[in-house]
Amino acid sequence: MLASFALAWCMVASPTGISTVVADGDLEESSTSTYTIDPAAGVVRVVVEVAVTNVVPDRTEGDTIYSRYYTGYAIPALAASANATAVDDAGRILAVTSEPVTEAPGYVLYQVEFAERLSFLETERFTLTYDIVGVPPRAADPTRANPAYFGFGAFGTGDRGRVNVRVVAPDGLVVDLFGDPVTTSRVDGATVYSADEIADPDGFVVVVSARNDAALDRAAATAGEARFELLSWPGDSVWQSFVKEQIETGVPALAELIGEPWPLEGTLEVIQSSTPYLYGYAGWFSPRELLIEVGEELDQEVVLHELSHAWFNDGWFTDRWVNEGLAQVYSNRVVEQLGGMPQAPGPIDPSDPGSVELNGWADLDLGGDDDARETYGYNASFAVMSQIVDEVGDEAMREVLDAVAAGTIAYVGEDAPEVTATTTDWRRFLDLVDELGGSTGARELFEQHVALADQQEQLDDRDAARERYAELVDDGGTWAGPVVVRRHLSEWRFDAAAAAIDEAAEVLTARDTMVDKAAALGIDHPDGFEDDYEAVEESFDEVEAAIDEQIETFDIVASAVEADGRDDGVLATIGLWGTDVPALVDEAKQAAATGDHERARAAATDAVDIVDEAATLGTKRLAIAGGTAFGLIVLVTVVTVLIRRRRARHRRAAAPTGPAEPLEPAAPAPPADPV
DSSP states (O other): OBOSSOOHHHHHOOOTTOOOBSSSSOEEEEEEEEEEEETTTTEEEEEEEEEEEEOOOOEEETTEEEOOOEEEEEEEEESSEEEEEEEETTSOEEOEEEEEOTTSTTEEEEEEEEEEEEOTTOEEEEEEEEEEOOOOTTOSSOOEEETTEEEEEEOOOSSTTOEEEEEEEETTOEEEEEESOOEEEEETTEEEEEEOSOSOGGGOOEEEEEEOGGGOEEEEEEETTEEEEEEEOTTOHHHHHHHHHHHHHHHHHHHHHHTSOOOOOSEEEEEEOSHHHHTTBSEEEETTTTEEEEOSSOOHHHHHHHHHTTTSSTTTOSOHHHHHHHHHHHHHHHHHHTTOOOOOOOOOOTTSTTOOOGGGSOSOOTTOOOHHHHHHHHHHHHHHHHHHHHHHOHHHHHHHHHHHHHTBOSSOOSSSOOBOOOOOOHHHHHHHHHHTTOOSSHHHHIIIIISOGGGHHHHHHHHHHHHHHHHHHHHHTTSOOOHHHHHHHHTTOHHHHHHHHHHHHHHHHHHHHHHHHHHHHTSOOOTTHHHHHHTOSSOSHHHHHHHHHHHHHHHHHHHHHHHHTOOOOHHHHHHTTTOOHHHHHHHHHHHHHTTOHHHHHHHHHHHHHHHHHHHHHHHHHHHHHTTSHHHHHHHHHHHHHHHHHHHHHHHHHHSTTSOOOOOOOOOOOOOSSOO
16 A cells, blocks of 8 residues: 655655864765664664865965864764764774754764864874664654664765765564665675765665564454454554554454455464555555555554455456555445544546556556656546445445455356356456446446556447347346356457357247247247256357257147148048047147157147048048948038037137047948948
8 A cells, every 4th residue: 555655764865965064164074884783782883984184274374374173073863863972093082962953854963072173184083883773653753773673774974985884784684775776795694785985975875674573572363263463563562452453343344344254364464564664655465475564653544455455455356456446445434434534535637647547557566666656546546446336335346246256257147157267357347347236337437547548449349249248138038148158248258259149149039939839839838948048158059959940840730730720621521530630739739848859740740641631531431432322321421520520620729728629429430341
């Protein structure tokens, strides 16, 4: 998280412009300043070896000789210093006094009095020693010195090319240096950082941040199942108590608001450290190391922001702006819940010197110096995410974040959402807040503030694909979007999605034809087509072929129904004696309704064949019966049966799904060989 205050050491730097001599005049000045960190004592031992030569020549006016001499020398030092002593090269102890530097707060001048006057061409060599003792936590002066942490600026005084600075860090310390370049060497179990013959001593400073975590005070904290270890500077119980309270109250509140339990296993260390400050940040979080570092300030939002990164990190989202924006939103909401003073984002200003599309806001670069871009990125991500979360609402955002945690697809079908291997980048996040969150404003925000120039076309392609998908879902009715379409959309493969939508639309057209044909027959179509359609992961060929087969079966059954309703005359009626075409038609319908194509088609074909052959068979029967007295009886009987049959068919046509009305017994058939 970006620090909300300026980097203090950048303001303090070195005390340029301070006069380093007691009397006006010229001196040749050289020095070597050695800063040795002493973890056991919790101080930095400073030794400044100085040599000054008076180069102001005597001046003669008449009989008078004027000589300029010096009685002492002033050396700048950090104000958080003490125990200053000085001794010259003859072993004499020199008087040392200090006075603040009004034009450079945070500094003092140590005035070293010479044992003798320093006259022309004379050189005074002496050594000043003092300790940097630091100031208490949360003081305005950034200098810190305690057994666990040292933060100070190292510099020197003297002429150009005649100043050397050394920083000695014993083994066991973790050291970060900022400012002017130095060289590194190893001496007697310590690392020595050196700058020799400094060209611009007045502008030179090395900011040192040295940690000795072994000396930190430790305390435990818990929040439900989450476990923490607090590591604070020795004696800073105020910071320790404050952070513990934020953990115990803030972590449960974050988990409830986010809708996901604490996601980390193991004990999370929360370390008091000024190192983030020196990089321009108030704190940072490493989920892999189970480590949070936050500064000494008692800032509720900073602590909760870093704790929220237990969820909002690259394990969930790949884009920095998404993680930082969500961390800002949720930490400030919890601050408000706990009665604190939440922050709000400022307006997004495209003319800001640090303006950048959020997808171009690079990952954290601790070596970078683009403070304007960092400031813009944090505020813009906060502003964009605030608008999205406010629109979507807490409950729907919990659904969104649950899908992120579970890795489930944004475009959900009828059943439980599928798991996707797609990482949650800005594209998947947009899909989730649109599909699950119901957002209508996120798309415009992404176009204005998120997408790079070459990503704008992707947003347009997405719009077209989503519009066609919505039409497909609408046309599908109870048939939800197929897996293949939803996966292509989720992966932003819009050409593939369009092709799949075309194929799916053809299936729905065939389905509608099938439904209409089933309705015309007064039956249902078989179950399973809907599930098969929705489950398609690659090709619709099989499900389309199955529907086409069902349509073909319905057509064959319809031909049997048509045949059963035909009136082919008396001869056909005679030929139908001894058959039961309606029963075959009913059997065909029942089989077709269950998808038994073979049985349905066989029964329907038999029915059609019987009806088609009935007239021929009736003619044969009459030919056999003709020429006898009995033939007249048969003819009368046939006419009677025909009339009744027509009535029965009329009743079946009025109620096609009801049971067929039984026919009255027909006259007995004539004997095969009438006499």
